[in-house]
Amino acid sequence: MSGRIPDSTVRRLSLYLRMLRELGRTNREFVSSHELAGRAGATSAQVRKDLSLFGSFGKRGRGYSVGSLSNTLEEILGLVRTWKVGLVGVGKIGTALLGYRDLDARGFDIVAAFDVDAAKIGKQVFGLTVSPLSDLERIVKECGVEIGIVATPPEVAAEVAKSLGDVGVGAILNFAPTELQVSDCVAVRAVDIVLELEGLSYLLATARRLDASKTDE
């Protein structure tokens, strides 16, 4: 059980958990793989296979207990605790993230924010005081920051990510449209809005090309 788990499975587990929490709020007791699949955009076989990578959690004939499967998924995903998050770059997107109340509720607590801009250092943003980047190491260690968010201009993102890794942060969420190269023991995920828009652009352009060639015939 639980060798290498594909990324796509982990993403789906998050979606299942989200649905389970919703169902929990409506006091539902059991849910079938079929129903779980429905809203997560997966198939029922996929739900069962994803879960079977970690164990057997369902009751044949009944489905999955909403409460206990929620707990199991939270355990698997590491969401039984609150993670401490540090944010670097209190600009437009960084400020939005500091004000993103859902993060707390979901187990991600932003405990520190850093910037190099003297005008921002010392100011409170959504209740958190912005620290100078030079205090990164001290504060990350004192607060026990485990996840870093990079929200700086792309030119300095790689450098910032390296510092975060060096100082012991184990995972980074990167908003800058740049590939970070950090040590393998630091996990990185990117949120790349331009990339997503370009993906949409490709689909729109392809649809138009198809339309155009159909009209030509």
Add this chain to the structure above:
Amino acid sequence: MSGRIPDSTVRRLSLYLRMLRELGRTNREFVSSHELAGRAGATSAQVRKDLSLFGSFGKRGRGYSVGSLSNTLEEILGLVRTWKVGLVGVGKIGTALLGYRDLDARGFDIVAAFDVDAAKIGKQVFGLTVSPLSDLERIVKECGVEIGIVATPPEVAAEVAKSLGDVGVGAILNFAPTELQVSDCVAVRAVDIVLELEGLSYLLATARRLDASKTDE
């Protein structure tokens, strides 16, 4: 040539293009698949296979012409034109996006912003006047909005997405942590920050579990 192209290929094409533009700025003339692969986190075979899905663009023995491959990729990705974008929900993240100057530069022009909050309607945000949601249809049609961004609270995201689809928007970028179900002829991509953080949480938790079991032995 060019049947169904995997999503992973399209994402990599964007990354290749990004690198090519950087190389272009340094006046480089040719680049090999090996070098292109390097920074995009791919292999050279993958670069060549991705490109070969669309045609033959390289010169054996030399590599790819930076300028002409850039143009080709822009053509493929539909980036030879500027797309008109409409944003719904001028809150924290919506405001950050309105101020994201890079989007213009990359061919995505936010031409309209909508909200339901009377306090926001009519105000200028980064040079754009916020319109009431009730004007969605009129403005989308007048301005020719082609891509919609959903930046509303999750509870209303599905409804907003449906409206966008109904008034003729062909593609949606969704920031709300909700599955949208829209007609198949509307393309959707999601930017789901909580999902990404949960992915990191899984990796951190797994690493810890491994550590713990090693120490136990």
Add this chain to the structure above:
DNA sequence: CCACCTTTGTGAAAGTATTCACAAACCAAC
């Protein structure tokens, strides 16, 4: 306790994506 209905868990099959490996092409230098 048995017949019947439902839904899981899982090998095996099908389908996708990535990597390998090499002939064909190009360039440069002599």
Add this chain to the structure above:
DNA sequence: GTTGGTTTGTGAATACTTTCACAAAGGTGG
């Protein structure tokens, strides 16, 4: 022109993911 070094384009091989399909398990009602 021919030799040698380089790099593409691509079929074939491998690896990975998803889907299929069904036996086994649980529940219900008689």
